[in-house]
Structure formats: structure tokens, C-alpha cells
Amino acid sequence: MNKHSSSTSTPFWRDKRVIPILLQVIFAVIVVVAGVFFFSNALAGMRQIGMVFGFDFLGKMAAFDIGDKVIDFSSKDTYGKAFIVGILNTIKVAFIGIILATILGFIVGVSRLSTNWLVRTVAAAYVEIFRNTPLLVQIFIWFYAVFLSFPVIEKSLDVFGLFYFSNRGAVIPWLGLTPSSFIWLIAFLIGIILSFVVWKIRIKRQVETGQRKYPFFWASSSIVSLLIIAWFVTLESPLLLSIPEIAGRGYLGGYTIGPGFGALLVALVMYTASFIAEIVRGGILAVPKGQVEAAKALGLKSPTILRLVVLPQAIRIIIPPLTSQYLNLIKNSSLAAAVAYQELVGVGITILSQTGRSIEVISIVILVYLSMSLFTSLLMNIFNKYSQLVER
Secondary structure (H helix, E strand, O other), X not given: OHHHHHHOOOOHHHOOOOHHHHHHHHHHHHHHHHHHHHHHHHHHHHHHOOOOOOOHHHHOEOOOOOOOOOOOOOOOOEHHHHHHHHHHHHHHXXXXXXXXXXXXXXXXXXXXXXXXXXXXXXXXXXXXXXXXXXXXXXHHHHHHHHHOOOOOHHHOEEEOOOEEEEOOEEEEOEEEEOOOHHHHHHHHHHHHHHHHHHHHHHHHHHHHHOOOOOHHHHHHHHHHHHHHHHHHHHOOOOEEEEOOEEEOOEEEOOEEEOHHHHHHHHHHHHHHHHHHHHHHHHHHHHOOHHHHHHHHHOOOOHHHHXXXXXXXXXXXXXXXXXXXXXXXXXXXXXXXXXXXXXXXXXXXXXXXXXXXXXXXHHHHHHHHHHHHHHHHHHHHHHHHHHHOOOOO
């Protein structure tokens, strides 16, 4: 009797190992079937109005211009190149925005825990104002109340003859490439690799011998040595500084930050930094107080404790929510269409209105944002894994 009971197998629909897999498969099938149904329905609707699905329109002439662009583009170029310009504009505002928001967020986050009442209060006020105001409203304020309220170009605000502000945007000094820039870039990259190798060797010898080997000094010297060699080879600097000047009703030299890009960038940085500040504050508070007290008992000063004890431990807590803020910043850049900055969504809307290829255009926009988000998540996950404690 007992032998018969032990040989009876559990039906797969009652097996706890099979049921979760089965439910996920059923859910995936439902999603695929629903997707195919809606896509087929959309194609049928397009056929009824005489349209066909396809991406052949990407090779046709765009017939519109893009004001702020990273690469050359004119109205005679194709829709495909217009999409590339839109993607590069999105990457530009996202990349610069992430760097500036991270720096500002860390400064404000640390200031929130300052023992100075004024610094702590100003940081708290900043966070509460920018975190609780809609991002679109902030973009409009920066665009209409700040950038467009600057005087006309003939009466530009001149700051030390280097910076000019007018209703056409802000103009700043900029670095241009020279014929030898590529040689300098190669020398710099080789210098970084060489300095890393030297640093590893000096660290290893320092650990083995117990004597100070100055790894940072020797690593820095490796880069400097290669840059000196590059100077003797090229006999010119790698970059050329371009100082802006007013020439009639325009600017000559420098780099012009248009009102749309400037308003979007400032709003994204200020808004995202307010969230990053709270993430940094939470990460610092999560570090056990015993660590700080132990560091104080050793006689370390507060800045040293923050740099060597608190932040290295807090960064492991900060990285996951920080990644979410980076993804939010990338997606929020799509609000640029409200201030006529032609990034991916703005270019896509223009192409959609001209061609009527709504499904194709929206599909491209979704795939680009998905790719950018996944790539950002991948980089942050690698950094997160590198910063984690290695348990034995």
C-alpha cells in the first residue's frame, strides 16, 4: 500500500515547480496574441485609408530644417538623417544633464546634513521647491521668464567679454579641434592605459613591501609624459579656444546655447538634482553611526570622514535609486517639444505630421528610448556590481 502511494506522481497542473512557469507562459501567449490582434487591426485600418506599413519613407527628403543640431543637416537630407539628428540631440541633453544633475544633487544632498543652519535650510528649500513643482512648468518658466526675457542681441548682457546673453540664447567660449587633435587623443588614451598599469604595479609593490610607493604620482606622471611627447610631435595644442564676439545681428565664435536647449537643460538638472539630493541624504543617513564615531575617535576631520568613510559605504545604497533618476531624466527630455527644441520626439512629431506614418514613427521613438534606458541600466548595474562588497 505504501509502495503504491510513493510511486504515484503529482499531476503537472498541481506541481508547485511547474505552475509558476505555466502561468508565465500563458501570460506571455496572451500578450503576444493581443499585440498581434491590435497590430493587425491597425494595418487593416491603414489599408482602408490607402496607406501601407513600411519604413521606405526614411529615404525620402525631409523638407524641413533643424535649428539646434550636433551634425550637419539641411532640408534636402532624408527623414532617416533627421531621426539621427533628433537622437543625437536627445543624447546630448541627457548626457550633459546627468553629469550636472549628479554634481548638483550630491552637493545639495550633503548640504542637507550640514551643521550650518543657513546651508541646511537653503538646501532644504531648494529640494522642496523644485521637487514639488511640475517639470513642464519649470521648463516654461526657464524658457519664457528667463531665456526669452534677455535683451535683443544688439544689447546683449556682456560678462567679462567672454559670455553673452540675449533672447537668442547664451554664448560661451568653446574649444575647437586642431589638425593634431587626433594624435593628442591617441596619446591621452595610451596614457590612461599606461597609468592604470603603473598604478596597479605600484600598489602591488606597496602591499608586498609595506613601503610607500606613491602610486598616484607615478600614474599621473605616465599621462603627463605621453602628453609632453605629443607636444613635441605636433608642436601645437590639441584644442583651440574660441572666444565669442558680436558680429552684426549674430555671434561669431564660441558656442551658442539656444533658448530651447538651455531652458530644457536647466529645468532637467534642477528638477532631477532635487531627487538625487534626497537619495544622497538617505544613503548617508543609512551608514551606521558607529562608523562615523569610530572615525572621529581616530582623529579624522569631518571632510575626511565624509570622503573616506561615509560616501564609500553610502554609494552602495545610492546607486540603485540613482539609476531610476537617470532613466527619468532621459525620458523627461521628451518634454523638449514644448519649447521647440527638436530632440527625438520633436523630430518624430514633425515627420509624423508630414508623412502620416504614425505606427512607424512611434515604433522608432519607443525603440530608441528603450535602447537608451537599457544601455544606461547596464552601465549602472556594472558600476553597482563593481562597488558591492565581496563576501567570502
